[in-house]
Amino acid sequence: xxxxxxxxxxxxxxxxxxxxxxxxxxxxxxxxxxxxxxxxxxxxxxxxxxxxxxxxxxxxxxxxxxxxxxxxxxxxxxxxxxxxxxxxxxxxxxxxxxxxxxxxxxxxxxxxxxxxxxxxxxxxxxxxxxxxxxxxxxx
Numbered sequence: 321x322x323x324x325x326x327x328x329x330x331x332x333x334x335x336x337x338x339x340x341x342x343x344x345x346x347x348x349x350x351x352x353x354x355x356x357x358x359x360x361x362x363x364x365x366x367x368x369x370x371x372x373x374x375x376x377x378x379x380x381x382x383x384x385x386x387x388x389x390x391x392x393x394x395x396x397x398x399x400x401x402x403x404x405x406x407x408x409x410x411x412x413x414x415x416x417x418x419x420x421x422x423x424x425x426x427x428x429x430x431x432x433x434x435x436x437x438x439x440x441x442x443x444x445x446x447x448x449x450x451x452x453x454x455x456x457x458x459x
Contacts, residue, residue, distance in 0.1 A: 358391050363400065
């Protein structure tokens, strides 16, 4: 009977992705300490698409219902988004980027692009394109 292959942690996709994510989060929080990456993602989607129901916003940012609620609640407390009942369905909450949120997003979006660039620093332009294309195949 042959021995099973060794489990080499450094060769496991989850471990490698977590390390890359940790590096990216550190770069982001250093450059944009005002919000987290998930909060920034919500602001970016609202800037891109305009007001959305909280449920739709969660789908657009790949967050489950509990996560998006917590993120939106924190952004409301910071004054970066506003919420209101949907006029057509009072059970539905509509989330809108506030004036302060829009201003913060506009002021930091170039910095956020720089964070993405710094995260990918070890890769040349061709490798970056291939890497992102391959990652997108996994989503």
